[in-house]
Amino acid sequence: MGEERGTGRRALITGITSQDGAYLASLLLEKGYRVTGTLRPGGTSLAQAWRLREMGLLGRVTTVTVDLTDGRAVSWLMDDHLPDEIYHLAAHSSVHSSFHIPAETFASNAVATTNLLETVRTRCPDTRFYHASTSEMFGEAPEVPQTETTLFRPRSPYAVAKVAAHQMTTLYRIAYGLFCVNGILFNHESPLRGPEFVTAKIVRSLTRWRAGEQSSPMALGRLDARRDWGFAGDYVQGMWSMLQADRADDYLLSTGRTWSVRDFVSLTAQTLDIRLHWQGTGAGETAIDLDSGRICVAVDPGLFRPAEVGELRGDSRKARERLGWSPTVELPAVIAMMVKAEQARNTDPVRE
Numbered sequence: 001m002g003e004e005r006g007t008g009r010r011a012l013i014t015g016i017t018s019q020d021g022a023y024l025a026s027l028l029l030e031k032g033y034r035v036t037g038t039l040r041p042g043g044t045s046l047a048q049a050w051r052l053r054e055m056g057l058l059g060r061v062t063t064v065t066v067d068l069t070d071g072r073a074v075s076w077l078m079d080d081h082l083p084d085e086i087y088h089l090a091a092h093s094s095v096h097s098s099f100h101i102p103a104e105t106f107a108s109n110a111v112a113t114t115n116l117l118e119t120v121r122t123r124c125p126d127t128r129f130y131h132a133s134t135s136e137m138f139g140e141a142p143e144v145p146q147t148e149t150t151l152f153r154p155r156s157p158y159a160v161a162k163v164a165a166h167q168m169t170t171l172y173r174i175a176y177g178l179f180c181v182n183g184i185l186f187n188h189e190s191p192l193r194g195p196e197f198v199t200a201k202i203v204r205s206l207t208r209w210r211a212g213e214q215s216s217p218m219a220l221g222r223l224d225a226r227r228d229w230g231f232a233g234d235y236v237q238g239m240w241s242m243l244q245a246d247r248a249d250d251y252l253l254s255t256g257r258t259w260s261v262r263d264f265v266s267l268t269a270q271t272l273d274i275r276l277h278w279q280g281t282g283a284g285e286t287a288i289d290l291d292s293g294r295i296c297v298a299v300d301p302g303l304f305r306p307a308e309v310g311e312l313r314g315d316s317r318k319a320r321e322r323l324g325w326s327p328t329v330e331l332p333a334v335i336a337m338m339v340k341a342e343q344a345r346n347t348d349p350v351r352e
Contacts, residue, residue, distance in 0.1 A: 223262040223285060
């Protein structure tokens with residue numbers, strides 16, 4: 001592990017208004033960085049900034065709107081801000097919707113990453129570059145748990161695009177000697193998770209059910225899918241540590257434990273004191289709220305992915321040994337945080 005780099009350094013976070021972007025910005029500010037973050041064109045400032053507002057970061061970071069798929073715009077961005085470190089988090093990150101917009105997903109994830117790497121190579125080759133890879137790249141992996149050397153078998157347009165971006169980052173490290181790293185992050189949650197993700201959907205729906213604000217059953221896809229879930233606050237610490245290392249390399253961050261979507265529902269229900277009874281199997285499975293006798297969860301086959309991924313579980317031994325990183329918050333505690341935050345939101349902010 002290398003020495004911590006000095007206070008006053010300049011960091012650029014693409015996708016700063018994302019869950020990870022907000023937690024990372026908070027961490028870097030605590031360490032004395034000057035932080036600039038990118039916003040995507042077309043969204044309203046209110047819609048994009050709700051996480052920054054909840055984290056108390058508005059006014060503490062500089063934001064700039066830029067289309068990362070436009071190479072010239074990326075060059076101008078770099079010339080204007082000359083970052084010491086780049087954390088590339090911006091991406092089209094919904095696996096489900098990537099099946100409906102595969103070309104847009106590829107451009108947002110692979111082309112944007114290439115533009116950033118090429119600009120670093122030509123304009124600021126001493127800048128350290130972090131790319132946010134994903135466990136979804138493993139798909140139906142030939143081994144469990146997965147490591148940094150496990151073969152990628154992507155099963156969605158999102159995962160395919162991320163594999164391309166991952167490999168391009170590796171290529172620029174090898175071919176040009178740039179300090180470029182890939183962080184292969186397994187699923188990680190927080191109170192800042194967007195409602196388009198199934199975890200936030202589960203927390204929001206069951207919280208509203210418990211409060212009597214929702215009467216229709218929550219529709220979910222495959223309940224048997226198993227994921228390695230951690231806490232976003234832990235994982236951004238790992239991102240930062242990767243760019244402080246003595247040499248560039250790729251690292252996997254995970255807890256090493258998996259839970260099914262059904263488990264996530266049950267843990268959320270327990271946190272809310274909802275007594276569930278599961279019945280049926282497959283596409284006909286439902287969960288009954290025993291106190292009301294009504295169905296509160298139902299499987300909807302229309303939410304199944306065209307190509308499903310069964311289990312993703314990571315082995316983060318390399319990051320633990322070389323970076324001194326380890327997860328500190330287990331899934332039940334993460335869910336409790338998410339439920340508490342949802343209950344505290346008397347009026348929902350505009351969220352994307």
